Amino acid sequence: MKALAQVKSDNPRFVQRQYLHELTQPLVSSGVLVYRAPDYLEQKTEFPSFQRAVIQGDHLTLYSSAWKGPRTLSLQSSPGIRAVVESLRATLSGQLPVLQRSFNIKINGSSKHWSLEFRPLARALKKEVRLILLRGSDRRIDRIEIHYSQGNYSITLLSRNRP
Amino acid sequence: MRRSDRWVVALWLGVLIASALIISRTTFNTGISAFLPDSPLPEQRLLVEQLKNGMVSRLLLLAIENASPSELSTTSKVLAARLRSDPAFVLVQNGDSSGVAPDRALMWRFRYLLSDRVKAEAFTATGLRLALQKDIQLLSSPVGFLLEPLLANDPTGEMLHLTTVLQREGSGGPHHLDGVWFSRDEKRALMVVQTRSPGFDFDAQKHNLAKIQSAFQASSASTGSRQIQLIESGPAVFAVHMRDRIQGNVWRLSLVATILVGSLLMAVYHSVRLLILALLPVLSGAIVGIAAVSLSFGMVDAVTVGFGASLLGEAVDYAIYLFSQTLPGQSPATTLLRIWPTLRLGVLTSVCGFSALLLSDFPGLSQIGLFSITGLFVAVGVTRWVLPLLMTEHFDPLHHKRLFLTLSGFASQSARLRGPLAILMLLTIFVLATHRGPWWNGHLSSLSPISEGDRRLDQALRTELGAPSVNRLIALRERDLQQVLVDSEQAGSKLEGLREKAVLAGFESPARIMPSRKTQIARRDALPPPEQLRANMRAALAGLPFRLHFFDPFLLETESTRTGKLLGRRNFHDTTLGLRLDSLLFRDADHWTALIPLREVAAPAELKDAVARWNIPGLILLNIKHQSDQLYRSYFHTILRLSIIGLLAIVLLLAFSLRSPVRVLKVLAPLAGAVMVTLAILLNTGRLLTIFNLIGLLLVVAVGSNYALFFEGLSEKGEVREKTVFSLVIANIGTTIGFGTLSFSSIPVLHDIGTTVAIGALLSLGMSAILMARPASFETSSS
Numbered sequence: 001m002k003a004l005a006q007v008k009s010d011n012p013r014f015v016q017r018q019y020l021h022e023l024t025q026p027l028v029s030s031g032v033l034v035y036r037a038p039d040y041l042e043q044k045t046e047f048p049s050f051q052r053a054v055i056q057g058d059h060l061t062l063y064s065s066a067w068k069g070p071r072t073l074s075l076q077s078s079p080g081i082r083a084v085v086e087s088l089r090a091t092l093s094g095q096l097p098v099l100q101r102s103f104n105i106k107i108n109g110s111s112k113h114w115s116l117e118f119r120p121l122a123r124a125l126k127k128e129v130r131l132i133l134l135r136g137s138d139r140r141i142d143r144i145e146i147h148y149s150q151g152n153y154s155i156t157l158l159s160r161n162r163p
Numbered sequence: 164m165r166r167s168d169r170w171v172v173a174l175w176l177g178v179l180i181a182s183a184l185i186i187s188r189t190t191f192n193t194g195i196s197a198f199l200p201d202s203p204l205p206e207q208r209l210l211v212e213q214l215k216n217g218m219v220s221r222l223l224l225l226a227i228e229n230a231s232p233s234e235l236s237t238t239s240k241v242l243a244a245r246l247r248s249d250p251a252f253v254l255v256q257n258g259d260s261s262g263v264a265p266d267r268a269l270m271w272r273f274r275y276l277l278s279d280r281v282k283a284e285a286f287t288a289t290g291l292r293l294a295l296q297k298d299i300q301l302l303s304s305p306v307g308f309l310l311e312p313l314l315a316n317d318p319t320g321e322m323l324h325l326t327t328v329l330q331r332e333g334s335g336g337p338h339h340l341d342g343v344w345f346s347r348d349e350k351r352a353l354m355v356v357q358t359r360s361p362g363f364d365f366d367a368q369k370h371n372l373a374k375i376q377s378a379f380q381a382s383s384a385s386t387g388s389r390q391i392q393l394i395e396s397g398p399a400v401f402a403v404h405m406r407d408r409i410q411g412n413v414w415r416l417s418l419v420a421t422i423l424v425g426s427l428l429m430a431v432y433h434s435v436r437l438l439i440l441a442l443l444p445v446l447s448g449a450i451v452g453i454a455a456v457s458l459s460f461g462m463v464d465a466v467t468v469g470f471g472a473s474l475l476g477e478a479v480d481y482a483i484y485l486f487s488q489t490l491p492g493q494s495p496a497t498t499l500l501r502i503w504p505t506l507r508l509g510v511l512t513s514v515c516g517f518s519a520l521l522l523s524d525f526p527g528l529s530q531i532g533l534f535s536i537t538g539l540f541v542a543v544g545v546t547r548w549v550l551p552l553l554m555t556e557h558f559d560p561l562h563h564k565r566l567f568l569t570l571s572g573f574a575s576q577s578a579r580l581r582g583p584l585a586i587l588m589l590l591t592i593f594v595l596a597t598h599r600g601p602w603w604n605g606h607l608s609s610l611s612p613i614s615e616g617d618r619r620l621d622q623a624l625r626t627e628l629g630a631p632s633v634n635r636l637i638a639l640r641e642r643d644l645q646q647v648l649v650d651s652e653q654a655g656s657k658l659e660g661l662r663e664k665a666v667l668a669g670f671e672s673p674a675r676i677m678p679s680r681k682t683q684i685a686r687r688d689a690l691p692p693p694e695q696l697r698a699n700m701r702a703a704l705a706g707l708p709f710r711l712h713f714f715d716p717f718l719l720e721t722e723s724t725r726t727g728k729l730l731g732r733r734n735f736h737d738t739t740l741g742l743r744l745d746s747l748l749f750r751d752a753d754h755w756t757a758l759i760p761l762r763e764v765a766a767p768a769e770l771k772d773a774v775a776r777w778n779i780p781g782l783i784l785l786n787i788k789h790q791s792d793q794l795y796r797s798y799f800h801t802i803l804r805l806s807i808i809g810l811l812a813i814v815l816l817l818a819f820s821l822r823s824p825v826r827v828l829k830v831l832a833p834l835a836g837a838v839m840v841t842l843a844i845l846l847n848t849g850r851l852l853t854i855f856n857l858i859g860l861l862l863v864v865a866v867g868s869n870y871a872l873f874f875e876g877l878s879e880k881g882e883v884r885e886k887t888v889f890s891l892v893i894a895n896i897g898t899t900i901g902f903g904t905l906s907f908s909s910i911p912v913l914h915d916i917g918t919t920v921a922i923g924a925l926l927s928l929g930m931s932a933i934l935m936a937r938p939a940s941f942e943t944s945s946s
Contacts, residue, residue: 018303022314022713029303043305053305058338062306066297071327073306076339081305128308148308 003111003139005094008037010140012158020152033158039089055085080128084146087118087132091141113137171548178541179447182454189457192464221253221361222742223397224624225354225375226346227383230391235352236341238391241382243343246356249378251371254357254742258337258344265738270329273734274321275724276678279328281686285319286721288702294319295707316716328675329740337628346627351394353628357742358399365406368399396621404617412908413469420472420904424479424897431893432486440553441482444545448478448538455537456530467530469905469913473920474535476901477513477866478542480894481506484873485546485554487890490882495551501883503547505876508820509869510543512813516865519809520858524801527912528858570892571885577932584933588836594843603799604851606792614909635767637670637759637774640781647748647755648679650779654759657777666770668763673748676740683729690725693718795854802854806861813864821875830871833930834864841923855912859919866898866920867927874935888932895928 011034018027034042041055052063060081061072075082083102090099099105099118102125106117118132133145144156227235227242243257256262275281284290295318301307302314313322337344337353344353356375360367372395379393421442428438449471456463484506489498517539520532637654641647651674658670674682691699696718704711735741747758764770767786774784817827838860845856873891877884902924905917 016303018307020302020311022311022710023708024710025708027299027303027708045303049300051300051304055305060305062304064300064304066300074339076342078306078309079342080308084305148311150312152308152311 003094004092004136004141005037007035007092007139010035010092010160012140012160014043014156014158016154016156018152018154021150035092038093041085041088060085079122079125080148083118083120083125083129084132087116087134088141088144091116091134111138168552172552175447175545175549179450182450185454185457186450189453190462191468192462221358221399223356223358223371223375223395223399224621224628225356226351226394226396226624227354227379228351228392228394230383230386230388232340232345232349232352234386234388234391235345236343237386238379238383239343239352239354241385242379243354245378245382246375249374251359251367251374252356253359254737254739255354256344256356256739257352257354258339259342263739266740269734269738269740270325271322273724273730274317274325275690275721276683276686276730277325277329277675278321278686279675280319280321280324281689283689283691286689286691286696286699288699291318291699291703292707295703295709299707315713316720318714318717344628351627353624355628365403369403369406372400372403394620394624396617396624401617401621408909409465409469412910412913413465416469416472416904416908416913417475419907420475420901423900423904424475427893427896427900428479428483431483437486440550441479441486443550443553444482444542445475445478445538447545447549448540448542449474451541452534452538456534459533460526460530464527464530466527466910466912467534469908469910470531470534470916471538472904473901473917474538474542476898476904478539479897479901480869481510481543481546482550483894483897484890485550487893488883488886490886495554499547499551504820505872506543506547508816509872510539511816512868512872513539513865515809515812515816516862518812519802519805519861522805524798531912566889571888574888574932574936577929577936580933584836584930587840591839591843594847595839598846602846602852603857604853606795634786635761635764635770636785637761638783638785639757639759639779640754640783642754644748644750644755645679645681647757647781648674648677649681650781651757651759652679652682653779654777654782657773658759658761661770661773666764666766666773667761668765670759670761671743671747672759673744673757676744676747677730677732677735680729687725687729690721692725693722696721799854799857802857806857809861810864813868817868826875829935830868830875833871833874833934834867834927836930836934837867837923837926838863840926841919844922845919853911853915855915856919859916860923862916862920863923863927866924867931870895870924870928871931871935874931877935891928895924898924 011032013030014033015028015030018029020027029045029047031046032044034040034044039055039057043053045051045053049065051065054061054063055075058075059072060075060078061070063070073081075085086099087103090096096105096116102121104117104119104121106119108115108117114136116134116136118134120126120129127149129146129148131145131147133143133147134141135143135145140158140160142158144158145153146156147153225242227238230238239257240259243255243259243262246252246255247261254262270277285294298310298314298318298320301310301320310320310323317323338347338349339345340349340352345351346353358368358371360371375395376393383391383393425438425442428441429435432438432441452471452474453463453468456467484502485495485498488502489495514536517532517535520528521536523529523532637658639647639650639654641650651672655670655672655674658667658672661667662669678686690696700714700718701711704714732741732744735744747760749756761770771784774782814827814831817830818824821827821830841860841863842852845852870891873887877887899921902917902920905913906921908914908917
């Protein structure tokens with residue numbers, strides 16, 4: 001997994017499909033994900049409408065046309081988002097052991113094609129996020145699967161134009 | 164004893180007994196608020212009232228430090244749980260979710276009455292469709308799953324809107340770690356506690372603080388960390404510590420002054436009887452003084468009693484003059500006849516000085532003034548009429564003969580020090596003329612007995628908790644609660660306009676937390692009846708991916724709001740919102756006051772102009788810092804004016820008694836010198852001068868004039884002269900001890916006056932000797 005830590009920045013395109021129980025069909029959105037070591041993450045949605053979520057340090061700021069101005073929230077005050085962000089950050093920086101206190105982590109596959117399972121340990125958190133599943137090949141994450149409560153889940157596929 | 168003498172003693176004892184009776188029924192106030200003056204302007208009164216009694220005074224800020232973050236957060240959680248189970252604490256907030264659950268419940272239940280976005284058009288098919296489209300957009304964002312559980316009940320997103328609007332503006336709340344509040348450097352876990360008892364109920368607050376301490380001991384024991392510490396701050400903490408300090412101070416100061424003056428008297432007179440006699444006038448003065456304060460103020464400040472130490476130092480002088488100036492073979496009555504005119508004049512000048520205090524706007528200072536004036540009159544009266552009757556044993560000066568001669572010799576030789584004195588005065592003038600920066604501390608806080616360190620800690624904790632102190636606020640006053648809320652809403656909508664023009668960054672308003680009934684009814688009426696809303700929703704959903712009956716809970720809840728009760732003050736029980744509401748909306752006598760704190764005002768002039776045009780009755784725009792500094796300036800000018808009047812009164816008194824401009828000048832010259840040198844010394848200690856230093860300077864003149872007067876009258880030769888000089892030196896040491904002990908006090912009023920007068924009194928004696936002693940008399944006395 002250490003190999004991932006050598007990647008200092010990444011900006012794959014993403015396609016996200018959300019399966020929510022209130023919806024009659026999955027919600028599809030796409031755009032670009034940006035990662036810069038050590039802790040900068042950004043989700044830039046271009047379809048169906050423009051929206052940016054910037055995660056840096058302890059804060060998530062959302063720029064959305066649904067709201068007047070940007071809104072910031074502390075990750076500490078929203079454990080669900082924090083769990084997702086932490087699992088991504090730890091994977092990207094190769095520091096999984098740090099998370100072993102708060103997640104049950106399973107590694108499967110080979111270094112060529114690997115998958116990581118994060119299951120939160122805290123009971124309160126389990127109610128928000130049941131499972132985070134990351135799949136990748138070599139040094140890259142290819143697929144992010146997040147299972148929320150009430151059978152809701154989302155699958156995000158990442159793709160890169162190989163040079 | 165003659166018959167008339169018996170009457171004198173009887174009268175004296177009678178007054179003492181009556182005074183003791185009054186004192187036994189007196190309440191002693193150990194607060195410090197008496198040293199916040201009564202204010203003339205309504206906005207200033209509001210400020211002072213808030214300082215004294217506001218809801219804010221019930222808040223305690225706690226910080227746990229000196230352990231690892233995980234130990235700190237564990238302790239914070241356990242401590243919070245313990246405190247929450249104690250009914251003495253209305254609210255305990257450490258950032259964990261159980262603290263905000265009641266707030267969320269309240270906001271959720273009344274969201275359609277609280278939200279300013281509730282308007283008829285928001286619930287039409289078009290309005291709802293717009294809201295649903297935004298929901299879909301947000302669902303695909305990382306925060307989507309936070310909103311998802313609320314969606315079925317709240318498709319228009321009022322809850323999210325309210326959490327943003329009602330959240331502490333700007334900072335987004337304190338820093339979190341492990342689910343509890345932390346300082347940004349993660350070295351302190353933070354907590355806010357609201358007590359049931361008001362901040363000025365010292366006994367209750369002291370009890371509360373003890374409870375918190377023992378809960379903390381129990382909570383931290385489980386972590387096993389030994390260094391872990393609890394810091395407490397907040398108005399109530401200050402008040403309790405202050406009271407302990409005042410009480411400790413008052414007793415210690417009085418005791419130290421009594422022991423020191425007693426030792427001095429024993430060293431000089433070698434007689435317990437004389438010691439007791441010397442203390443009689445002082446004690447009588449103090450007892451009657453306190454009784455007089457009690458009668459005219461209804462209570463006595465502990466600080467006033469603390470000032471007794473200085474009275475002791477000054478009033479003991481009278482007995483010293485009497486004892487020391489009595490010649491062998493002469494009766495005390497004869498001595499009194501000789502020194503009475505000087506003594507009387509000395510007392511009157513002192514009284515002129517203390518009158519400035521009596522007339523000031525500070526209830527605390529007036530008390531000190533009345534106490535001192537009464538005390539001095541009684542002390543001199545007892546010295547004049549009672550002591551001679553009790554003095555059967557004559558003071559035997561024999562074993563001090565040598566000391567007399569030495570002192571007298573010094574006095575005569577002191578004229579030789581006129582050269583060095585001239586140099587000292589030139590130096591002083593130079594220091595005063597070239598002093599850079601301001602002389603006076605222009606801030607109200609300089610009167611506050613809270614130490615600089617405590618104040619800084621408090622400010623740091625407040626900033627970390629995202630509740631920085633505001634500088635400007637709007638205050639609204641009305642007889643009727645609903646009217647003051649309506650006014651607040653009106654001001655709020657205008658402020659919103661100014662915020663869009665970037666005149667200010669934001670504001671808080673009680674009407675946001677509890678809208679007026681009028682507004683609530685308007686919002687309730689904006690909600691369509693159920694069939695109508697169902698039809699609108701159905702139309703809005705066309706073409707969107709939501710399931711058809713998914714929003715049924717929303718339809719039900721709007722209906723229950725539409726037919727339910729309005730939000731009232733009772734609903735805020737146990738919530739932090741209620742706490743904020745109480746700090747922004749409170750009742751005094753027959754009026755309601757609403758406060759609207761303004762954040763980061765960028766264009767103060769524009770704000771002021773705009774506010775003036777609003778035409779909302781009872782509205783005041785307050786600049787707290789400015790107001791409090793102005794308040795201070797007005798006190799300062801009052802005290803300055805009174806000091807000048809006091810000074811003029813002293814000069815007039817001297818002119819009337821001495822009947823010679825030259826003699827008046829001779830008496831005033833050393834006093835002026837002493838004041839200037841004292842001023843130079845104080846300025847060079849690096850502290851800015853306060854009102855209390857100014858009062859001290861006036862008292863230097865009032866007290867120092869006694870020495871100058873005796874020196875001025877010092878034309879006789881021989882034994883009388885020796886004895887007078889001796890008595891002056893002893894009396895001066897007594898005064899310096901009395902005021903000097905005050906300078907060790909940590910209470911500004913005592914410390915500043917004490918330091919100033921102690922330095923000034925010593926200098927007055929020295930300068931009087933240097934300027935007025937006559938070398939000629941030295942030859943005769945030594946022959």
